[in-house]
Amino acid sequence: MATMMVKARQLVHEYIRRDEEGNPIATQAALDHVDIDIEPGSFVAILGHNGSGKSTLAKHLNVLLSPTEGTLWVDGKDTSDMDNLWKIRQNTGMVFQNPDNQIIGSIVEEDVGFGPENIGVPTDEIWQRVEDSLRAVGMLKYRSHSPNKLSGGQKQRVAIAGVVAMQPKCIVLDEPTAMLDPNGRKEVLRTVHELNRKKGVTIILITHYMEEVTDADYIYVMDSGSVVMQGTPREIFSRVESLKAHRMDVPQITLLAHELKQAGLNLPDGILTREELIEALEKLQV
Amino acid sequence: MLRDITIGQYYPTGSVIHRMDPRVKLFGTLVFLISVFAYKGIVGFAIVTLFLAALISISKVPFRYMIKGLRAIMILMLITALFNLFLTPGEVLIQVWKLKITKEGVMSAIRMAIRLTYLILGTSLMTLTTTPNQLTDGLEKALKPLAKIHVPVHEISMMMSIALRFIPILIEETDKIMKAQMARGASFDEGNIIKKAKSLIPLLVPLFVSAFRRANDLAMAMEARCYCGGDGRTKMKPLRYQSLDYQAYAVLILYLALLLALRVVL
Incomplete structure (x- = not known):
């Protein structure tokens, strides 16, 4: 089997709180012996509510943080080895939550060109990459606009283009839709899915919106720094009770199907879409 | 109130000046600032005025728009003018109580007001014709030699x-x-x-x-x-001098040389 895009073994990260003199007064394990395997080209979602450690994990993937214990390999490279730092950052792009705080340029195309400039791409190729990646996210006609004039969803797509221009193998999105309205959320998700399908980029989507992950290949659910559930969306959503125990919101349709089943209807587990529910209900009538 | 902040505002018209390399414009601003303080006599004043008027008309930025920038420094100008008016010693024109207005005072107040006005017009011409990014790029490139001394x-x-x-x-x-x-x-x-x-x-x-x-x-x-x-x-938009920029440099140096020569001769 080919090398895993991401492989974590017993990954631990502790935040250490210090007093004024710098003596540690408390440690808090944000990641607690996490094992994760993500295959190249897959679309993986990491779910969890606030404080579950999912953002800490995201920062590890880009070596913004280093493991306290355990090992994390990104594209076969150990993240605790500082020689790999820039290679890994180049190969795993990162999109953050707040669209305003991650756009550096004052013109859309200049922002997209920022990453390639940093890694020393020749000028002609930067222009080519900027054009290609803006086209890939459907923002080409805004190339000479100021980012301040764009909507939240558009800004987030520009941020994604900025990452795509570095031609990464893998893109980590840390709650990219948390500050967006429903339309912007749809825009961003569509873009991400397209990148995954057309360019074969591995996508790691970190979110707490259950609705966003029904199309993922694989899901990890995190709580208090540990992976508490993992599986395909269907497997995950068929365990409504344990999802609720981890304080996750189950999609309405899945919840409805679950309640109906509890009430005595003979429905299959893990219904994800409205169509599936309608089909299952029609079968019952016959 | 907050919308009035106009740092680095850019007025795109696509004129020749807009297309110039930012380094040329930075150098040009410097030359112009020197000339504003270095000119002497009515001929020098005429040359500076003509030069500024020519630049403004080439830039195609409406004159009224440029005047807007002057409003902000009205008070500063007034204070400078008043100080010059009352505190310059010389031939007394009018005396009210202890305040004296001298002939030299009137002259220097007018000169000061004109210099300040030209100063503001000249520098705002640069910010109006250069995007903030070009400006910082230009500065980076122009100051590059300083990187050697850390x-x-x-x-x-x-x-x-x-x-x-x-x-x-x-x-x-x-x-x-x-x-x-x-x-x-x-x-x-x-x-x-x-x-x-x-x-x-x-x-x-x-x-x-x-x-x-x-x-x-x-x-x-x-x-x-x-x-x-x-x-x-690497740079996505590297700065490269065009023939236009060299011509501009030539014009600027000629202008400065002319003014300095006038100063020596007169």
């Missing part, structure tokens, strides 16, 4: 361009915080000056906190995109 030229220009990018965002944020405080009964334009200053505290504290949070986020985003300072960086 002046962090790249870092300074990066900070400037980031500051310019965040001005509108922070203005918006200030607006938002103001409205949030007003909704809870705060008022920002009541009472005397001390009271007004005090009422700004609940505005400034959250603004600072959020600015720091933004800075933290931005630094992380930059690092995640492989930013590690100026070494080994």
Whole structure:
């Protein structure tokens, strides 16, 4: 089997709180012996509510943080080895939550060109990459606009283009839709899915919106720094009770199907879409 | 009130001056500033005026728009003029109590007012015809030799361009915080000056906190995109001199030489 895009073994990260003199007064394990395997080209979602450690994990993937214990390999490279730092950052792009705080340029195309400039791409190729990646996210006609004039969803797509221009193998999105309205959320998700399908980029989507992950290949659910559930969306959503125990919101349709089943209807587990529910209900009538 | 902040405002017309290399414009501004203080006599004044008028007309920026920038320094100009008017010793024209207006005072007040006006017009012509990014790029390139003596030229220009990018965002944020405080009964334009200053505290504290949070986020985003300072960086829009720029340099040097020669001769 080919090398895993991401492989974590017993990954631990502790935040250490210090007093004024710098003596540690408390440690808090944000990641607690996490094992994760993500295959190249897959679309993986990491779910969890606030404080579950999912953002800490995201920062590890880009070596913004280093493991306290355990090992994390990104594209076969150990993240605790500082020689790999820039290679890994180049190969795993990162999109953050707040669209305003991650756009550096004052013109859309200049922002997209920022990453390639940093890694020393020749000028002609930067222009080519900027054009290609803006086209890939459907923002080409805004190339000479100021980012301040764009909507939240558009800004987030520009941020994604900025990452795509570095031609990464893998893109980590840390709650990219948390500050967006429903339309912007749809825009961003569509873009991400397209990148995954057309360019074969591995996508790691970190979110707490259950609705966003029904199309993922694989899901990890995190709580208090540990992976508490993992599986395909269907497997995950068929365990409504344990999802609720981890304080996750189950999609309405899945919840409805679950309640109906509890009430005595003979429905299959893990219904994800409205169509599936309608089909299952029609079968019952016959 | 906050919308009036006009740092780095750009007025696109696509003129020859807009298309020039920012380094030329920086050099040109410097030359013009020197000339404003170095000219002598009515001929020198005529040359400087003609030069400025020619630049403004070539830039196609409406003159009325440029005058707007002068309003902000009206008070400064008035104070300078008054000081010159009353405090220059010389032949007394009018004397009221202890205040004397001298002939030399009137002359130097007028000269000062003209110099300040030209100064503002000349520098605003540069900001009106150059985008903030070009400006910082130009500065970085022009100051490159200083990097040899460990002046962090790249870092300074990066900070400037980031500051310019965040001005509108922070203005918006200030607006938002103001409205949030007003909704809870705060008022920002009541009472005397001390009271007004005090009422700004609940505005400034959250603004600072959020600015720091933004800075933290931005630094992380930059690092995640492989930013590690100026070494080994390539440019998406590198600055290259065109023949137009060389011509502009020639014109500028000629202009300065002419003025200095006049100063020596007269």
